[in-house]
Amino acid sequence: MSDLDELYQEVILDHYRRPRHHGELPDANRTAEGYNPLCGDRLVVYLKVEDGVVKDVSFQGTGCAISQASASVMTSALAGKTREEIQALFDRFREVVSGKGTEEDAVALGEMGAMSGVSQFPTRVKCATLAWHAALAALDKKDKSSVSTESQESAS
Ligand code: ZN
Numbered sequence: 001m002s003d004l005d006e007l008y009q010e011v012i013l014d015h016y017r018r019p020r021h022h023g024e025l026p027d028a029n030r031t032a033e034g035y036n037p038l039c040g041d042r043l044v045v046y047l048k049v050e051d052g053v054v055k056d057v058s059f060q061g062t063g064c065a066i067s068q069a070s071a072s073v074m075t076s077a078l079a080g081k082t083r084e085e086i087q088a089l090f091d092r093f094r095e096v097v098s099g100k101g102t103e104e105d106a107v108a109l110g111e112m113g114a115m116s117g118v119s120q121f122p123t124r125v126k127c128a129t130l131a132w133h134a135a136l137a138a139l140d141k142k143d144k145s146s147v148s149t150e151s152q153e154s155a156s
Contacts, residue, residue, distance in 0.1 A: 011073070011114035016065040021075035025058040033146040034061075034134030036126050041067035045134040047078075054078045054086070054139075059131060066115070066124050071131035073111045083139045090132045097128045 025046035033044045043061025047054055057078045059071045078086060093112050095101035099119030106113035115128045126149040137147045 005117060008114040008117050011111050012065060012069040015069035015072035015111070019059075019068060019072040021058040022072065023058055023060055025056060027056070028058070030138040030141060032134045032138035034130045034137075034148075035146065036063070036067065036130045036149040038123060038149065039064055039067065039127050041127055041130050043067065043071055043131055043134060045071070045075075045131060045138050047135065047138050049139065052082050054081055057135070059134075063130075064124075064127055066118060066127040067130050070112075070115055070128045073114070074131045074135065077110075077112060078135065083136075086135065086139065090129075090136065093132065094129060097125050098122075 025048060028046035028048050030047040030049050031044055033042070035042050041061070041063025043059050043063065046058045046060075048056040057075045059075055061068060061071060077089065081089070089109075089112075092101065092105055093109060093115070096106045096109060096113060096116045097118045101116070103116075106116040118124045118128045130149060133147045133149065
Protein backbone atom coordinates (compact mmCIF):
# COMPACT_ATOMS: atom_id res chain seq x y z
CA MET A 1 0.00 0.00 0.00
CA SER A 2 1.48 3.36 -0.98
CA ASP A 3 1.74 6.34 1.37
CA LEU A 4 -0.99 8.05 -0.58
CA ASP A 5 -3.34 5.06 -0.22
CA GLU A 6 -2.65 5.00 3.48
CA LEU A 7 -3.38 8.70 3.83
CA TYR A 8 -6.61 8.27 1.87
CA GLN A 9 -7.68 5.38 4.10
CA GLU A 10 -7.09 7.51 7.16
CA VAL A 11 -9.24 10.32 5.76
CA ILE A 12 -12.09 7.91 5.03
CA LEU A 13 -11.95 6.24 8.44
CA ASP A 14 -11.71 9.58 10.21
CA HIS A 15 -14.81 10.92 8.47
CA TYR A 16 -16.65 7.64 9.00
CA ARG A 17 -15.93 7.59 12.73
CA ARG A 18 -16.43 11.29 13.28
CA PRO A 19 -18.79 12.48 10.54
CA ARG A 20 -18.90 16.26 10.02
CA HIS A 21 -22.17 18.12 9.62
CA HIS A 22 -24.02 15.06 10.81
CA GLY A 23 -27.64 15.33 11.94
CA GLU A 24 -30.76 17.14 10.91
CA LEU A 25 -30.47 20.78 9.86
CA PRO A 26 -33.36 22.57 11.62
CA ASP A 27 -33.63 25.47 9.17
CA ALA A 28 -33.05 23.49 6.00
CA ASN A 29 -35.25 24.52 3.08
CA ARG A 30 -34.23 21.67 0.76
CA THR A 31 -33.84 18.02 1.55
CA ALA A 32 -33.49 14.86 -0.47
CA GLU A 33 -33.03 11.25 0.35
CA GLY A 34 -30.57 9.00 -1.38
CA TYR A 35 -30.72 5.23 -1.46
CA ASN A 36 -28.26 2.75 -2.86
CA PRO A 37 -30.02 -0.64 -2.81
CA LEU A 38 -26.93 -2.49 -4.02
CA CYS A 39 -25.15 -1.75 -0.76
CA GLY A 40 -27.99 -0.70 1.54
CA ASP A 41 -26.74 2.85 1.98
CA ARG A 42 -29.36 5.40 2.92
CA LEU A 43 -28.92 9.05 3.64
CA VAL A 44 -30.75 12.34 3.77
CA VAL A 45 -29.04 15.55 2.72
CA TYR A 46 -30.30 18.81 4.24
CA LEU A 47 -29.54 22.12 2.58
CA LYS A 48 -30.22 25.69 3.51
CA VAL A 49 -30.20 27.60 0.23
CA GLU A 50 -30.43 31.38 -0.04
CA ASP A 51 -30.18 33.38 -3.26
CA GLY A 52 -28.99 30.29 -5.10
CA VAL A 53 -26.10 29.71 -2.71
CA VAL A 54 -25.79 26.88 -0.21
CA LYS A 55 -25.52 28.49 3.20
CA ASP A 56 -25.53 25.40 5.34
CA VAL A 57 -25.60 21.66 4.83
CA SER A 58 -25.84 18.48 6.84
CA PHE A 59 -26.61 14.82 6.36
CA GLN A 60 -27.94 11.87 8.25
CA GLY A 61 -27.79 8.27 7.29
CA THR A 62 -26.64 4.73 7.61
CA GLY A 63 -24.52 2.61 5.37
CA CYS A 64 -21.01 1.55 4.56
CA ALA A 65 -17.90 3.54 5.47
CA ILE A 66 -17.47 4.82 1.92
CA SER A 67 -21.00 6.24 1.65
CA GLN A 68 -20.93 7.89 5.06
CA ALA A 69 -17.39 9.22 4.77
CA SER A 70 -18.11 10.56 1.30
CA ALA A 71 -21.21 12.37 2.61
CA SER A 72 -19.20 13.83 5.46
CA VAL A 73 -16.45 15.03 3.13
CA MET A 74 -19.00 16.42 0.69
CA THR A 75 -20.87 18.42 3.31
CA SER A 76 -17.57 20.05 4.24
CA ALA A 77 -17.24 21.29 0.67
CA LEU A 78 -20.67 22.63 -0.31
CA ALA A 79 -21.15 25.73 1.83
CA GLY A 80 -20.86 28.97 -0.13
CA LYS A 81 -21.29 27.28 -3.49
CA THR A 82 -23.92 27.62 -6.20
CA ARG A 83 -25.69 24.76 -8.01
CA GLU A 84 -23.33 25.21 -10.97
CA GLU A 85 -20.22 25.11 -8.79
CA ILE A 86 -21.46 22.03 -7.00
CA GLN A 87 -22.25 20.31 -10.31
CA ALA A 88 -18.74 21.12 -11.58
CA LEU A 89 -17.22 19.77 -8.39
CA PHE A 90 -19.30 16.61 -8.64
CA ASP A 91 -18.34 16.10 -12.29
CA ARG A 92 -14.68 16.19 -11.31
CA PHE A 93 -15.28 13.99 -8.28
CA ARG A 94 -17.12 11.46 -10.43
CA GLU A 95 -14.23 11.34 -12.92
CA VAL A 96 -11.84 10.60 -10.07
CA VAL A 97 -13.89 7.89 -8.36
CA SER A 98 -14.65 6.18 -11.66
CA GLY A 99 -10.96 6.11 -12.54
CA LYS A 100 -11.13 8.62 -15.39
CA GLY A 101 -9.50 11.45 -13.49
CA THR A 102 -5.78 12.05 -13.06
CA GLU A 103 -3.90 12.02 -9.79
CA GLU A 104 -3.80 15.81 -10.14
CA ASP A 105 -7.60 15.87 -10.17
CA ALA A 106 -7.65 13.79 -7.01
CA VAL A 107 -5.17 16.07 -5.26
CA ALA A 108 -7.09 19.18 -6.37
CA LEU A 109 -10.21 17.76 -4.73
CA GLY A 110 -8.54 17.74 -1.32
CA GLU A 111 -10.21 15.30 1.06
CA MET A 112 -12.71 14.34 -1.63
CA GLY A 113 -9.74 12.95 -3.54
CA ALA A 114 -9.41 10.37 -0.80
CA MET A 115 -12.31 8.55 -2.46
CA SER A 116 -10.19 7.94 -5.59
CA GLY A 117 -9.32 4.42 -4.36
CA VAL A 118 -12.95 3.53 -4.98
CA SER A 119 -12.18 3.46 -8.72
CA GLN A 120 -10.71 0.00 -8.19
CA PHE A 121 -14.07 -1.25 -6.94
CA PRO A 122 -16.75 -0.30 -9.50
CA THR A 123 -19.67 -1.27 -7.27
CA ARG A 124 -18.46 1.13 -4.57
CA VAL A 125 -18.59 4.11 -6.93
CA LYS A 126 -22.32 4.32 -6.17
CA CYS A 127 -21.58 4.44 -2.46
CA ALA A 128 -19.19 7.34 -3.00
CA THR A 129 -21.53 9.34 -5.25
CA LEU A 130 -24.79 8.74 -3.33
CA ALA A 131 -24.59 11.88 -1.19
CA TRP A 132 -23.87 13.97 -4.28
CA HIS A 133 -26.90 12.65 -6.12
CA ALA A 134 -29.04 13.47 -3.10
CA ALA A 135 -27.54 16.97 -2.76
CA LEU A 136 -28.13 17.76 -6.44
CA ALA A 137 -31.69 16.40 -6.24
CA ALA A 138 -32.32 18.64 -3.24
CA LEU A 139 -30.96 21.63 -5.16
CA ASP A 140 -33.20 20.81 -8.12
CA LYS A 141 -36.22 20.53 -5.85
CA LYS A 142 -37.52 17.62 -7.83
CA ASP A 143 -41.03 16.58 -6.96
CA LYS A 144 -39.67 13.25 -5.97
CA SER A 145 -37.16 14.21 -3.33
CA SER A 146 -35.68 10.76 -3.27
CA VAL A 147 -33.01 9.36 -5.54
CA SER A 148 -31.89 5.80 -5.99
CA THR A 149 -28.64 4.81 -7.61
CA GLU A 150 -30.63 2.21 -9.53
CA SER A 151 -33.15 4.55 -11.12
CA GLN A 152 -30.60 6.70 -12.91
CA GLU A 153 -28.96 5.71 -16.11
CA SER A 154 -25.32 5.11 -15.29
CA ALA A 155 -25.28 6.63 -11.84
CA SER A 156 -21.61 5.91 -11.70
ZN1 ZN B 1 -22.06 1.47 0.30
